[in-house]
Amino acid sequence: MVIICDINYGQGYFIQKPNGILNSISKDVVEIVMKENANKRKLLDNRVLDDRIESICKLEKTIAPDILVSQVHEMFKENEKLSGFCVVEDQIPIGVITRNALYKRISGQYGYILYANKPVRNIMATDFMQVDCLATIDVVGKNAMQRDFDKIYDFIVVTRQEQFQGTVTVKDLMEKLIEIEFVYAKHLNPLSELPGNLMIEQQLEKALKGKDKRTILYFDLDNFKAYNDLYGFENGDRVLKEFAEILKTRISTEHFIGHIGGDDFIAIVPKKKTEQLCINIIEAFNDAVIKYYHKEDIDKGYITSKDRKDVEENFPFLSVSIAGVASDHSKTIFELAETAAKIKKKCKKKQGSNYLLS
Template sequence: MLEENHLETLLFTILRNKDIQTVFQPILSLETGKVFGYEALSRGPINTPLQNPEKLFTYAMESGQLWELESLCRTKALESAHRLHIEAKLFLNVNPNIMSDAKFRQGFTKDYLSRFNIDAETIVFEITEKEAIGNLAHFKQTVTHYKEQLYQIAIDDVGSGYSGLNILTDIHPHFMKLDMQLIRNIDRDQTKQSLVKSLCEFAAHSHIHIIAEGIETDKELGKLIELGVRFGQGYYIQKPNSNLLPIKEEVIALIVNENKHKQNHISNRNTDKLVKKMSTALQTIDGTTLVDEVKLMMNQDHNIPGFCIVQQNQVIGVITRNQLHVKISGLYGYSLLSKKVITEIMDTDFLQVDVSTPIHTVAKLAMMRDSNHLYDFITVTEDGRYYGIVTVKELLEKTMEIEVNFAKHMNPLTELPGNVLIEQQLQHCVETHGGYGVLYLDLDNFKPYNDVYGFEKGDQVLMHLAELLKEIVSPNDFIGHIGGDDFIIVATSAQSVLYCKQIIERFDASIEQFYKKQDVENGWIASKNRHGKDELFPLLTISIAGIMNNHFQSTYDLTRKATEVKKQCKQLVGSNYIFLES
């Protein structure tokens, strides 16, 4: 009881004296390493039982003082942001059930925000799930209201439960923040990797940006970049602080280097040509351009598919030729709209992709659009800034060209890239001088297996191995089929050893299915050796020769050294891997 009275007195003292400290945690672009925004977090008085924010808000809710506390925290956050001259996005945590309250709305009028020199478009309401949403329909209307006022919405803790996922389809937020439990040890958890990769694809289709919370290690950060997560925050990047501290150089360097490695892998795969290479930088217009001016520009050049409306070099909407005609058609359409600014009729729900997006991914996203937008051009940006456009006709023609060229160089059995594409990958390794791992895979005792079980069964083994490699190896890395029972993987040096362990473990655990029961029990098969004499051969195993970060003058030198390492590896009993490192 004494403790209860003490906490009650402390809470009312905090509210009366406005004794709340705001700290800011940066949210970084995982593509450039630049600060994208700051999440404002509140702390109680230092060295008190309510310093911890979770305990502070929990007790405030139990005491019926949650509104007063949240209001104080938001005011303190805006004051601190103004004092520190924050120019990035400002993420404010909001209980969903108070957003429609009149007092809350009064705190986010244009007049109120002007006191702090803050614009509505810089504020992101981060919706927390501390309480269930009481009236979903009313809440959706409230969210729509704030979106129309140019505020943005983020959903917190996605992946922590059903409600966090369900709400995404209900309110269509601008951001979704992945729960830190989903991020923890993601570099070692393939299930988490698959889930985050799926969420990235969903986010790209839904025009939602993903923010990973709780990043605590360099390996977690590297894996998130590889999976395509665009933004991140966490203790590894920077702990919350009352001042705006510079981001550590090693963090920025890691982000830049990981993106370079990712870009190198993507850009050197024929199936992953980048949309940047086919973008056209057409003329843009600003939001003050009148509708009749836009119509005149389109009439002067019938090849123009439309315009991107750009504000401070960022695309805020598009208007296609067809959309303009639909808007101004009818008896009074033109007379009503001709003198209005283009922002009043522009489309804000458009497909926008980064320059580093592979063409086949863009094609997939374009074809997933509804029928009304299926043939609209695609907007291309670089670091969030306008870069150009791609028409659907250009996109389909390029996709077909890539597919035809790529099919010429595929192994017909495993449908993996063959020697021409393999040579391109190895040449890239020679030119980069580091940061890579080349794995040569060779099945042991494959010839006697073919002799005993036949080539059809041998082909099944090769297809099985190919499928294992596709499941294990990241899409950002390269798998090739040299021919016969020889395969190759080109990956980052950090992933190479992990791949070896996973391949051997899964191959050894699954190979028995391709043998008769008696041969498995024996542990060998009888066949003739290369000299025509009878010999007992062990069951199939796999040898992997790894070349990591070595400097070679040519691909010939690289493959020659790999052959030497492979010979050493095949002399060992069972499945093994050996690495030659610089």
């Protein structure tokens, strides 16, 4: 129940009985927790969050390029729900013919007589929209809406390794996009408007299983508690919003950014140029954060606040520690988190904003 309710931490006899010495949690308990987390991800919108176009692709009837226009016309007459056909040759899509395009050709006084006995390849459209089955639904939707007005509602051809796999109607695409947006909004962190832990876990699993080399970046704001205690939660929230905006503007919308909670953030980016990205984020944060301090603290170069033991101490200004872990260095999310924690610990020992990549 604790896991289903998305509670990230817990304690009790099931995990470990009270003891003066803190021992490692038994492997049996760890396995149960991991299994229940996997079940939770299946239960909570995993179906909706399957964002590849192949998840809504349907294998529809195709036609050969040499079939006569009159035969295609008969097929449309027999099934009024048909919006069109993909023309396939040796399993490769070479064109499409829609109901509207066909009727436009054969209408008029001589249209049918002119085209009836000609092969459909003579009138098929060759500039149709074709996408790979692994393309994401949001990217496909964006590209589909940028088509010419007369083609904006044409179906989309889906391929796997360039071979025909099926089609997606604009209606199905729009319905899925609305569904995804609803779930996405439901799991956004209200402060940063970034995806929360459910979507983070799913994206991490996808990154670990994927063939593309990715780097998982963990962001942690240093001295945030001291700042929050002195300047108050409202100013602390402003800093978190600022950092979220820095991530959104520095990281492409094609890549994933999430808000783990508090001052912890995450991003999944291509392995190439990761180092320069970290430098850009650090520079942007260091430049932006100074405006959230009073002049007297800026003049001093530090703030005085209470530490975790309620003792007054001088703290440096806010900085960001970035721990980067390559997706091919871990097999499970648990391993990934352990590796990231070790790297982050090393990174936070350095003063000021820093990054460390595995």
